[in-house]
Amino acid sequence: MSSWGKFFRKKRFRIIVGAIYTLLAVSMLIGFFLPHGRYERLFKIIGYYWLGISLYEIIALMIALLIRFIILHTRFATREIWGRRRTLFFSGLISATLALSICLYGVVNAHHIRTTNYEVSINKKAGHLKDLNICLIADLHMGYNIGVEHITQMVDKINATKPDLVVIAGDIFDNEYDALDHPDELIKQFKRIKSKYGLFAVYGNHDIEEHILAGFTFGEGKQEADPRMDQFLKKANIKNLRDESVVIDNSFTLYGRPDYNKPGKGIKQRKTPSECTQSLDHSKPIIMIDHEPKELEEKSKAGVDLDLGGHTHDGQAFPANIITNIVWENACGHIKKGHMHSIVTSGVGIFGPFIRVATKAEICSIKVHFK
Template identity: 45%
Template sequence: MIAVHLSTIYLLAVWYLARRALAWTRTWCKTAHKKWFAVIHYAVFAFLALSLVIEFFLPDGTIFQRLMKLISNYWLGILLYLILFIGVADIIKIALRRSHVLKDDLYKSKKAFGIVGLFVCIGIVSMSVYGIVNAQVIRTTKYDITVDKACAAGDEMKIVLMADTHLGYNIGTKMLKKAVAKVNAMDADIVCFAGDFFDNEYEALQDDEAMIELFKSIKSKYGTYACWGNHDVAEKILAGFTFNNDKKSTKLTDPRFEEFLQKADIKLLADEAVLVDDAFYIVGRRDAEKPGNTGNSRMSPAEVMAGVDTSYPVIMVDHEPRDLKELSALGVDVDLNGHTHAGQVFPGNLTIGLMWDNAYGYLDVDGMDNIVTSGIGVFGPYMRTFTKSEIVEITVHFAA
């Protein structure tokens, strides 16, 4: 029912935006007044608006379905800034008119409307292009932390944290190749991956064998450890809403996902703890939202930490930054997360902090070091505005 109401609002919003865009175009283009132009104009908006639905019902893995998925992903990002810029411009206009700040003649002026429309258009195009380009640049974020425990591995350890590649329609071998090259240049002791390898659909992978080989080429002393995220399950997505392909099936995790990780030499930890080289623990948790197949459940912090000797340094890998105080009290020293994308696109980067104690970056939680990465990939629109795609390099200093 929520989806029905939201789809109605969505279609009304697109219709309003299409009308405003046509009205502005007519201020500088005489051809835009012709009936055939209006038909084409509304047809383009209708196609873009329905691209999400068209893609959803097409057979998975086909060229046309992939093309429609890319179009719909870019459309969602552009739509956001259409709403923001046109909406803000109209709200300002109404506020100024009601406050009688400017003369009424100015509001009726086609020239003024055209100038405002030009600035709105520049804003939409600029933000969209910036977001698309920015999403493809992988940056490195560094942290130096201290754990007040001795470690048999040495006085210092370098952890590389990756998360949220969302391999699929947006992120392919090109982006992954850049990421792996950056990781290998860091000379890591251990690589931790905090979930969302995939974007729900294995068929979306451009070249799974090439991606497996890229992951296998990651170099580190102790290997690569990972946990699942909420998108590492087999579900179709329509405008952010997920749908299980087979409602009768109890299997949400596509077995090909796990086979992929095994072939890539990535050690998956699903509510498991591993003592590495008799020096430190790596603990990986099931995802809080999507713990796996029907019947699977996520252990509590106390359950997953049972049997862990906290005299050793303990590194936790969990997709979402949850249970922070409880984990700290149980003896976890370093908690590594992803999921939030740091909000991914403006204004999400301003509101994401309302949802999490630590939505991005570093937080000291009663002596536990919590680090949340914005991740490498994106969900939905292939854009990042005022956030960054990143790999995190953490230097951990241990007590002598």
């Protein structure tokens, strides 16, 4: 132990460790100022992972210091056995090991997309339809972290559910279109999706061109989607609904809302739920896509039968999922508000570090029964 202590106290070792730590800490900032390219991608990805590791390093260090305090201030151990220097060493070792273990689990967990099944009933007739199989996806965040491999896995999972309708509830992109690794290949993957009635989507708060650093927006952008994002959806056969509805197979109505905070080009203020549904045929089932799961009471009163959303990521990584459950009436999963069903997905992708702890990446297969 003493030899290790001498090694750690060497000036050369401290300089090397300090330089590596500083590079990791400022990697996201470096990537922010670099021009688009491989080095920008590299530094941003490193920075995202560093954010995740730092979060759990802080949590793990707090746990380790608590253990050290208990050891030093109880009758179960003496200071001769657990001296201050030794406990300090083991506190750091425990915190580093715990943080890295959690992050490694989080990375593996985030890469594995699961299928969550729901079954709901709507007390309305839907033309000749008795049942409808909807596949809900959201929060793909295609960009620096989410690329062809993850989307290919997603498409395979979607097709395995044999959907009648595929719904994408926002945050398809991760703000920067240039962050896509292979746009043409991604489009090919979306075109592989087999759906009887097609693919419909709405934009979320990240489907606009913005410069973001560690979750904060810089610069005064137009808060509009990059025109290439719109073209991407058209090429991928995805119909983007912007405060508009479509009647499908003369059986049910699908309504797509722009994002609550960032509605995008040409929409200064989106319609209220009652304005959305006032001209719709209420004898037919009304299904609404809304990125953020807000205004559930208002939607129910406006006649919406099924509300589909995302945005929350279910907190993505513990302990954030505790906060989301406090903030959102339906942070993830299924609840019923009056006659209306609200289903919120934790999402396919991630925001920031490619880590999920105590949450899951998912697609949702929703079996809808009609009267």
